[in-house]
Structures are given as C-alpha cells and as structure tokens.
Amino acid sequence: MRPPSVNDLALRIAEVGLPHPLLVIAARAAIAAGDPDSAVDEAHRLRRSLLGSAINATGVLLHTNLGRAPLGNQHSRAPLGNQHNRAPLGAAGLDDGPARASNLEFNLVSGRRGSRASHASLLMATLTGAEAALVVNNCAAAVTLVLAALARDRGVAVSRGELVEIGGGFRVPDVMEQSGARLVEVGTTNRTRAADYRAAAERDDIALLLKVHPSNYKITGFTEEASVAQLSNIGPPVVVDLGSGLLDERCPWLGSRPDWLAGEPGARQTLAAGAVLVTFSGDKLMGGPQAGIICGKADLVAACAAHPLMRAFRPGSLVLGALQSVALAYLRRDADAIPFWRMASASTDELMERASALGVGRPSATMALAGAGSLPGQEIPSAGIELDGDLAASLRAFDPPVIARVNTQTTVVDLRTVDPADDQIVAEAIRQSLTRRN
Numbered sequence: 044m045r046p047p048s049v050n051d052l053a054l055r056i057a058e059v060g061l062p063h064p065l066l067v068i069a070a071r072a073a074i075a076a077g078d079p080d081s082a083v084d085e086a087h088r089l090r091r092s093l094l095g096s097a098i099n100a101t102g103v104l105l106h107t108n109l110g111r112a113p114l115g116n117q118h119s120r121a122p123l124g125n126q127h128n129r130a131p132l133g134a135a136g137l138d139d140g141p142a143r144a145s146n147l148e149f150n151l152v153s154g155r156r157g158s159r160a161s162h163a164s165l166l167m168a169t170l171t172g173a174e175a176a177l178v179v180n181n182c183a184a185a186v187t188l189v190l191a192a193l194a195r196d197r198g199v200a201v202s203r204g205e206l207v208e209i210g211g212g213f214r215v216p217d218v219m220e221q222s223g224a225r226l227v228e229v230g231t232t233n234r235t236r237a238a239d240y241r242a243a244a245e246r247d248d249i250a251l252l253l254k255v256h257p258s259n260y261k262i263t264g265f266t267e268e269a270s271v272a273q274l275s276n277i278g279p280p281v282v283v284d285l286g287s288g289l290l291d292e293r294c295p296w297l298g299s300r301p302d303w304l305a306g307e308p309g310a311r312q313t314l315a316a317g318a319v320l321v322t323f324s325g326d327k328l329m330g331g332p333q334a335g336i337i338c339g340k341a342d343l344v345a346a347c348a349a350h351p352l353m354r355a356f357r358p359g360s361l362v363l364g365a366l367q368s369v370a371l372a373y374l375r376r377d378a379d380a381i382p383f384w385r386m387a388s389a390s391t392d393e394l395m396e397r398a399s400a401l402g403v404g405r406p407s408a409t410m411a412l413a414g415a416g417s418l419p420g421q422e423i424p425s426a427g428i429e430l431d432g433d434l435a436a437s438l439r440a441f442d443p444p445v446i447a448r449v450n451t452q453t454t455v456v457d458l459r460t461v462d463p464a465d466d467q468i469v470a471e472a473i474r475q476s477l478t479r480r481n
C-alpha cells in the first residue's frame with residue numbers, strides 16, 4: 044500500500060490544532076519514519092516544543108530552565124502554547140481588549156517624542172535610592188554596556204576571586220574583552236584587599252574598580268575581600284555587578300528579611316556604600332521579567348544610555364510593561380503581587396496544609412532553593428508531596444506540564460513554587476500519573 048500524501052495526512056491530524064504548515068512538518072516526519080500513524084504523536088510533540096506555560100513543582104524558585112522568576116497574568120501572558128494558556132502575548136496592552144498603541148516613546152504631557160528609558164528609570168531609581176536607572180535586555184548586556192561606555196581602551200580592576208563564570212557563557216574576562224576594556228587582575232583567588240586595588244590604581248590607567256557578586260559559588264576558609272565602602276575611597280569609580288538583584292536588604296515589601304537571604308547584598312545598600320553604578324538581572328531575586336538593570340549616578344547612566352550599543356540592548360514594550368508592573372508592586376510594598384515573593388514567603392505550615400488538602404501522595408517536609416545561581420547551597424524550608432518511584436515523565440506529559448524533582452527512589456512535588464490556584468491541577472496530574480502506572 045502506498046503511504047498517504049503528506050497533505051492528506053496533515054489534514055487528517057487537524058484536531059491537534061496547529062496551523063497547517065506545522066501539521067505538514069509532523070506528517071512528513073511520520074511518513075519518513077515509515078509510520079504514518081505516528082503523525083498525531085509527532086504533531087503533539089511539535090505542539091509541546093512551542094513556548095508555553097508549565098507548573099514548576101521543583102522547589103527551585105528561580106529555575107533557569109523554566110524561565111527564572113514566575114510572572115502572573117497581570118504581568119505578562121505566556122505566548123502561544125498549551126491548552127491552558129491560549130492567550131497571545133499581552134504585557135503592555137496586547138491582551139483580550141482592543142488593539143492599542145502605547146506611550147513607549149511619546150511624552151503624553153508635551154505631546155512630543157519621549158524616551159522609552161524614562162518610564163522604568165524613575166521607578167527603578169526610586170526603588171534603589173539611585174539618581175537614575177536604565178533597563179536593557181539582561182544583566183550580561185548591562186555589564187557589557189557599562190564597560191563599553193565607561194572603560195573602553197582603559198583598565199578595569201577585578202579581584203582574581205571574582206573572575207567568575209555565571210553560566211550560559213557569561214564569563215567576566217570574556218565580557219571585558221568584548222566591551223573593549225582591559226582586565227587588570229588584582230589580589231588572589233581567596234584573598235583580595237583594598238591595598239591590591241589601590242596598587243593597581245596607582246600603577247595603571249584604571250577607569251573602574253569592578254566588583255562581581257560570585258553568585259553561584261562560595262569561597263570559604265582563609266578568605267578576604269574588600270568592601271564597597273573601602274573601594275570607594277581609593278579613587279576610580281566603583282561599579283558592582285550584583286547579578287541577583289535584591290533591591291533592598293531590609294526587604295520592606297515583606298516587612299523583614301527572611302533568614303535565607305542573610306548576607307545577600309542589596310542594590311540600595313551597595314549604592315549607599317559608595318558604588319557609582321550597580322547592575323543586576325530583572326528575573327532573579329527581583330522577580331520580574333528577563334531584563335538587566337543599571338542604577339546609579341545620573342551622568343554615568345546617561346553615558347550608558349547614549350552609547351551606540353544601547354540601540355542593540357534596548358528592551359521592547361512587553362518587557363518594559365512587565366517590569367513596570369513589578370516595580371509598582373514593590374513601591375506599593377505589595378509582595379503578594381509579585382509571584383516570586385509570594386511563593387518565597389509562604390509559611391511551611393501553609394504549604395503543609397496545601398499538601399494535605401491535595402489528597403494524593405504523602406505530604407512531606409522538603410527543601411526549596413532560590414535558584415538561578417543565587418544564594419548557592421542556601422535551602423529554604425518547604426513542603427510538598429512525596430510519591431514512590433520516578434513519575435517525572437508522566438507528570439511532565441500532563442497538560443499543563445508539571446515539572447517535579449526526582450530523588451533516587453521518590454518523586455517530590457514541592458508546593459513552594461506552585462501557585463495555589465494550580466493545586467487542583469497538580470493533584471489531578473498526580474492522580475493520572477499514579478493510575479497510569481498501576
């Protein structure tokens with residue numbers, strides 16, 4: 044028997060709900076594999092490869108593979124994806140309402156051209172006590188821009204203990220080279236003193252002293268590092284790449300700082316200690332969309348904004364809209380409106396109650412993590428469900444996918460990273476996984 048034509052087969056699997064050209068791709072793959080009946084599975088596989096929402100039950104709050112900080116519908120809509128999330132992109136006015144423009148680069152008061160940098164600048168500066176702020180696409184871009192704008196063809200002193208690789212190819216020496224600045228290593232891997240930076244500044248043409256938050260690793264034992272306050276007395280301006288982006292060490296949006304954040308430097312305190320600029324990610328401890336934020340002295344922020352690279356690094360209105368929404372929540376001290384903080388600050392009692400209420404599996408104490416390289420090794424007490432055996436694949440196959448953690452003999456569904464509104468969906472996913480196995 045001749046195999047069906049690609050087009051006929053694509054028409055036959057239309058119930059999968061993908062546009063015809065994608066069904067054709069699935070049909071062609073099934074025919075090429077000699078198994079036309081697998082076309083529906085191929086199409087489902089293709090559908091699940093598209094960007095969509097997922098339920099993070101890993102207990103890792105900022106999961107790098109799951110988009111880091113979770114965002115609520117009020118901040119953004121997940122793009123085309125699974126059946127539970129059909130809404131198109133929608134942060135800045137593109138949701139179910141009428142199609143509208145925005146004042147992205149339009150000054151509503153003067154009626155003249157405005158700046159897309161102005162909206163977030165005021166909010167981020169207010170949140171960190173900075174004179175000014177600038178938003179780019181991610182923290183890697185923020186560091187590159189700062190170095191290119193302020194240190195091109197000049198030296199930048201960095202401690203040998205802070206020449207880090209953050210992951211995803213972000214290595215401080217490489218970023219330095221790309222930006223046209225010259226790396227001047229100071230101190231040693233484990234100990235760097237203010238005097239090491241001072242000696243470099245006296246000997247060399249140093250444009251900046253750069254401190255980089257080691258983020259994803261810890262040096263312990265016989266160690267020493269110079270504080271921002273010490274460095275700010277040496278002479279060259281001090282820039283700190285904070286990475287994680289805790290806005291304020293006192294966490295006024297929570298009322299007080301949780302124990303697991305002890306020692307994490309805040310943007311506000313780092314600037315107050317004498318840094319002229321700080322850089323950090325929008326989607327780590329800030330709990331916003333993927334973005335990079337530069338905060339600090341107005342003239343230096345202006346120099347970054349005026350650099351030609353800014354045109355390549357500038358974010359679009361979807362990101363700026365989501366970031367503004369998160370920034371406004373901080374200014375209202377409304378941690379409940381920021382999913383990351385809502386999840387991070389849930390009590391273990393509350394999580395244990397939710398676990399019991401699911402009515403499946405064994406409610407258990409668990410340990411969650413901040414993730415995204417923030418606070419390495421720092422566990423956050425949590426609770427969830429324990430299931431015998433490895434059910435990860437079957438939970439992942441659910442729609443929407445539920446991403447769990449697997450220990451050697453058990454599957455852990457950690458509820459700290461699950462929105463309570465999804466609890467019943469998680470319970471159903473677990474029930475179906477258990478049924479399928481039995």
Ligand SMILES: *Cc1c(COP(=O)(O)O)cnc(C)c1O
Pocket residue numbers: 181182183184186209213255256257258259284285286287323324325334335416
């Ligand atoms: C995470 C991190 C970066 C990179 O941030 P992205 O927003 O992922 O580009 C840079 N520096 C430090 C210290 C970091 O922790």
